[in-house]
Amino acid sequence: MVKRLTLMISLALAGASAMAACEAPPPARIDIDANSYYSDAHHSVIDPVLRARNIANTKPIEDFLAQVAKDANAGGDAACALSWLTSWGEQKAMLGKLSSEQAYYVRKWTLGGLALNYARVQAQATPAQRTVIDGWFRTLADATMAHSDAKKGGRNNHYYWEGLAVTSVGGVTGDKRYLDWGRKVLEHALGQMAEDGSLPAEMERAGKALHYQVFAATPLVFIASILDVHDPRLDTLVAFTVASSADPSGIARRTGFEQEPVGSREVTMVYNRHEGKAPPPRGKALWQPRMGGSLDVPNPLEHLK
Template identity: 85%
Template sequence: MVKRLTSFFVLALAGHVAAAACDTPPPARIDIDANSYYSDAHHSVIDPVLRAKNIANTKPIEDFLAHVAKDANAGGDAACAVSWLASWGEQKAMLGKLSSEQAYYVRKWTLGGLALNYARVQTQATPVQRAVIESWFKALANATMAHSDTKKGGRNNHYYWEGLAVTAVGGVTGDVRYLDWGRKVFAHAMSQVAADGSLPAEMERAGKALHYHVFAVTPLVMMASILDLHDARLDKVVNFTVAASADPSGIARITGVEQEPVGSREVTLVYNRHEGKAAPAAGKPLWQPRLGGALDVPNPLEHLK
């Protein structure tokens, strides 16, 4: 423990971090304890007790990501964001025991968010900090790919978020292995787009079919921007999702279940930037730590037209 704390303070000093100006990073979460919270076969009805349990167990990881995002974006403390990442990187956070498939979801969402936020402050990191953080990201990406590649069964929105996490790691490290894996995921996703632009796996989610279309397409448009990919099938699924968000009655007719209203501005913000289209109508600034914080501000990894 003494050795670990000593090396962390060396990293902090190397990064010119004023300890008094930056909160002390919390102890890293090595293991992840998370649980599923749906009560029906379509995974569309939430059990509030199980949901509350999952939120409580994963809160330290969610809070860590939220803190890093706050400091990595405008108005924050970039050096503090870097020091927090280096602290958890040195402790090899999230590389221990994962209690369930839900725990793997948490890890990939967190990895993608941390890598996208790191992209905003990467230039503020010292060589020592970069080595620690990027080595940790690669270990997490390797673990994500290994778990994903051994899974059997359908590939749905979770596969796309795994693709985004690994792609973001490729973006900040320059390692083509991760970029190539992201292209594989993106290509598979495009092969799933139906003639009407829907995603069959997400249409199976009953009353959450619209919700999960937005949730699935969001990582796909960010991956397309990072990898600078253009695909007519992506255009089709984006158009389907945005139209369904504006008028859910079509999906409701197909599924036979009324849909929860879901906005799609996070999709159009990233997609339009990459495609050189007009920005969607202005609204409340969008903030999503899992996507790099302020969505209205392009991420350094995005390719803009």
């Protein structure tokens, strides 16, 4: 009995020590102040002054996501990640005033990243933490869908990233409503795609057309994996994206602009796992907080073949 009591005390002290090792979460950002930073009609030329202003204003949110990702992945501290998520969830972070369309972009990228990182540590959350975090994510997903559905005009990569954010919330909460909305986004994107696999809205981005083709394909392959969707149109999309990344000359001729070189491993890493294909050639470790941290390690929400 004494030994058992001693063990219980030791475990409790160890847990308290681990909690003490976590840095206190920063005050939640309720409002989001962000601004667009392109200076041309194609949204392809960056204004460095506007870009710097946007980075400075959104840094607290980006830093929060980066730290959660660090703690949620291998070598981090799951208890710290959950503590930070609970803190911002209790304060209803990112549910205040959003200054611009760019602010909505920041919110959906952050929501998707937080949900995907949460998926890695969700099993270690207490019931109370799950109630707070899941409820916060649902509210953010509802706000994301409401804003997206109210928008008029064309749908481009931003719609697809909204789809990933909402689908990821569906994955961690088990709420079919969010999964169905993500399925609608994926279907819409594949319906927009040209026969060769290019995405017309992204081809309008002048010298950044290749960049945005890759940027748009990335959330789509992740949505497909979470929903376990296999679609030959997605195969065409990925094939075009990978080939264009290796040789941008086709897009350059199409757009009349030389293309910035962009790799496609973020696309193929997730896509190949879902389709049971060999992983892409090894290279620098892929780390993207907006996609759950380490892309080299499958996310619990992915369906692997």
